[in-house]
Amino acid sequence: MSTARKLKLGLVGGGPGSFIGAIHLNGALMDGMFEMVCGAFSSNPEKSRQRGEELMIDPSRVYGSYGEMFQKEAELPEDQRMDVVAIVTPNNVHFDPTVKALEHGFHVALDKPLTLNYAEAKALYPIVKNSDRRFLLTHTYTGYPMIKQAKQMVMNGEIGEVRKVYVEYPQGWLYKLLETENNKQAEWRTDPARNGQAGCMGDIGTHAFNMAEYITGLKVTKICADLYIKIPGRPIDDDGVVLLGFENGASGVLMASQTDTGCENNLKVRVYGQKGGLEWEQELNNSLTVRFPNEPARIFRAGTGYLGSLAQENTRTPAGHPEGYIEAFANHYRNFARCIYADRAGQKPNWEWEDYPGIEDGIRGMAFIDLVLKSNESDQKWTPFVVEK
Numbered sequence: 001m002s003t004a005r006k007l008k009l010g011l012v013g014g015g016p017g018s019f020i021g022a023i024h025l026n027g028a029l030m031d032g033m034f035e036m037v038c039g040a041f042s043s044n045p046e047k048s049r050q051r052g053e054e055l056m057i058d059p060s061r062v063y064g065s066y067g068e069m070f071q072k073e074a075e076l077p078e079d080q081r082m083d084v085v086a087i088v089t090p091n092n093v094h095f096d097p098t099v100k101a102l103e104h105g106f107h108v109a110l111d112k113p114l115t116l117n118y119a120e121a122k123a124l125y126p127i128v129k130n131s132d133r134r135f136l137l138t139h140t141y142t143g144y145p146m147i148k149q150a151k152q153m154v155m156n157g158e159i160g161e162v163r164k165v166y167v168e169y170p171q172g173w174l175y176k177l178l179e180t181e182n183n184k185q186a187e188w189r190t191d192p193a194r195n196g197q198a199g200c201m202g203d204i205g206t207h208a209f210n211m212a213e214y215i216t217g218l219k220v221t222k223i224c225a226d227l228y229i230k231i232p233g234r235p236i237d238d239d240g241v242v243l244l245g246f247e248n249g250a251s252g253v254l255m256a257s258q259t260d261t262g263c264e265n266n267l268k269v270r271v272y273g274q275k276g277g278l279e280w281e282q283e284l285n286n287s288l289t290v291r292f293p294n295e296p297a298r299i300f301r302a303g304t305g306y307l308g309s310l311a312q313e314n315t316r317t318p319a320g321h322p323e324g325y326i327e328a329f330a331n332h333y334r335n336f337a338r339c340i341y342a343d344r345a346g347q348k349p350n351w352e353w354e355d356y357p358g359i360e361d362g363i364r365g366m367a368f369i370d371l372v373l374k375s376n377e378s379d380q381k382w383t384p385f386v387v388e389k
Contacts, residue, residue, distance in 0.1 A: 027329025160274030
């Protein structure tokens with residue numbers, strides 16, 4: 001695979017005060033496959049200029065809008081223009097820049113969820129599918145080495161047919177009306193106009209849903225949801241529980257909350273099959289607990305030689321040297337870049353490289369949000385999970 005030059009990266013969003021923009025940038029640059037060349041960092045041109053100065057970007061390539069950036073970058077010679085754009089904006093500014101970026105011939109890395117609502121997702125789906133550009137949706141947690149190990153163990157039949165899935169995502173940062181205290185992240189994440197009609201379930205419940213389908217390789221076929229607003233005055237849910245039914249008859253429980261006071265960010269998943277079970281938690285992400293009947297529990301560790309190819313391909317350090325959240329982002333960006341390089345060389349990418357989240361994950365995530373909202377309002381016990389494209 002030829003890597004004659006680094007892929008040139010631009011950002012939409014990620015201006016002063018952005019949390020996720022800095023995470024994306026650190027992840028993308030970690031492996032030396034990307035270089036930062038341009039950005040439209042804010043809808044406020046002055047803030048965009050300020051962020052460009054902080055990143056030491058050529059001032060002529062710091063733009064006042066993403067429309068201007070796409071147009072001017074596309075006019076540059078091929079060896080100078082942006083190759084990939086990372087879109088790291090609130091959810092209401094996902095659809096339009098993605099469409100315009102693809103129309104101008106740029107590969108797209110988009111922060112999840114896919115769009116503001118399901119209608120936009122259904123409109124975006126054929127555009128991405130019909131494009132010859134690569135599309136990455138950063139469902140972060142599937143980038144962890146031990147999650148990839150869990151997926152490959154299930155795929156290889158090591159725990160037998162999956163019977164039960166528990167996935168929970170407890171956070172506590174919205175235990176009070178932080179959005180009234182000039183907190184930028186809380187302001188947009190609790191605003192239906194910018195975040196969408198689902199709050200907690202749209203923000204972190206989609207991660208839990210994606211994790212359940214990714215590890216098991218199974219599609220959810222029905223759900224039963226119960227959503228709550230625990231903090232009076234908040235317009236959208238901040239807590240909820242969803243029962244899951246999978247295509248093979250397995251059952252599941254998904255719990256997500258942003259009002260579990262004192263909790264940080266400990267996404268947990270447990271998968272149990274006919275032969276054994278797997279357990280993982282984000283705050284101890286380098287370990288995977290494997291259980292079989294009548295045996296002591298085994299602890300698989302990242303960076304060891306006994307892991308499968310998916311975990312090996314997504315590990316940077318020897319055992320005992322922790323890798324974490326930014327490295328999970330970096331794994332997605334590295335695999336994305338490897339596939340772009342392979343495409344350019346006319347080569348078939350390794351299957352491990354193509355194991356990054358994309359448009360299928362995105363539209364299923366938006367369908368999950370839409371159907372959870374409908375199920376919550378319905379007196380019907382179960383809502384069929386049907387994805388419209």
